[in-house]
Amino acid sequence: MPGDPLPQPLPTPALRPSACPGLWRIVQALDGGISRIKLDAGTLSAAQAHAVADAAERFAGGVIEVTNRSNLQIRGIGADHAGLVACLLDAGLGPRQAAGDDVRNLMLSPAAGLDPAMLFDSRALAGQILESLQTCERFHQLSAKFAVQLDAGEDLAMLTHPHDLWLSALRLDGEVWLAFGLAGCPAEEGALGAVPLADGHALVLAVLQRFLDLASAQQARMRQLLAECGREAFVQGLGVALRRDHAVLGWRRPRRDQARHLGVYPQRQTGRVAVGAAAPLGRLSAAQLRGAAHLASSLGDASLRMTPWQSRLLPNLAATDAEQALAG
Missing domain, CATH: 3.30.70 (Alpha-Beta Plaits)
Known part of the structure; x- marks a missing residue:
């Protein structure tokens, strides 16, 4: 009888030119x-x-x-x-x-779903956005550096990295909305408008489609396009109902203490904490990563979270195990 089929080698993909590394592009x-x-x-x-x-x-x-x-x-x-x-x-x-x-450039808080200050759990919306980026062939035209940020109001959030599109949660009239901006940072510029949380995915799709409609081959990033067409003209053509009153346009995202990603970080879940540590220059040996994985399995929920401060968090630990995790 014939044996199992031999594994087939991976096809070599046709990679577009870029200096940006990816999983496939070495x-x-x-x-x-x-x-x-x-x-x-x-x-x-x-x-x-x-x-x-x-x-x-x-x-x-x-x-x-x-x-x-x-x-x-x-x-x-x-x-x-x-x-x-x-x-x-x-x-x-x-x-x-x-x-x-190439286009999986979506950044969340490393404490998404855990942070006591969050206005909603951003992971479900993030999953929708990533699925669209990965599966919509038109979005594959985006630069490998084109980046989106989704901020749900967490205290532990990177607010000073520029993104082509940023979305940040705020509360209006007792409901959660998403403010957004283009080619900037939520802590350093005002919002251009806001949509109800339920319309967040549609807003992202509209922004990406409009960018691709307008951008030339030389305009790989949002800032390059806006230098020609301007923010107001871009927003006016989105085709999405936006709230643009003073409560939105005058809003600013509060800054937080970014050093809190190290040590013990309290979670929204009672009795649970995350523990953060950083290696010099963000460099880990294979043994160090295995050690962190072992701690995550033995003390946490068998997951790790990388942070934009080049550190890592072990989430969902019992508060009583925090010191043991820090020692590890």
């Missing part, structure tokens, strides 16, 4: 190749962390970095690019289409 550096793993909301399971550590040792020099957009990258990759990609895909760390991986 960019050469002095110490070897770099592959960037764009995580869903900065989160990976303990099993996925072990897979990244194994891949870094097997196919590269064992160096893993946390990026300033809550992702991971592996450095020093050798010649077996296909083996590395297959290993990471088997762990569920990216889409099977290279074009879908």
